[in-house]
Amino acid sequence: MDLxxxxxxxxxxxDLxxxxxxxxxxxxxxxxxxxxAAISLIALVDEHFDKTIxxxxxxELKTVQDIINIME
Incomplete structure (x- = not known):
């Protein structure tokens, strides 16, 4: 998946x-x-990237890039 x-x-x-x-x-x-949003992020990462956060x-997350790094 690309950036x-x-x-x-x-x-x-x-919802942006x-x-x-x-x-x-x-x-x-x-x-x-x-x-x-945090709960939604947990679900999103689990569903699309098969990772548990x-x-x-x-x-610890400060920027969008921090979230992207988790998705890698």
Missing amino acids: QTKINLLEDML DQGSLEVTTLLDSLPDWDSV SGAIIK
């Missing part, structure tokens, strides 16, 4: 317009980055 597809998945998950996110986007700057890992 843009991964970003599109995140934009869909966060396409093109809203960049790899440098700070998660704290997103109004919808909250506990519900914990709440501790999510707390």
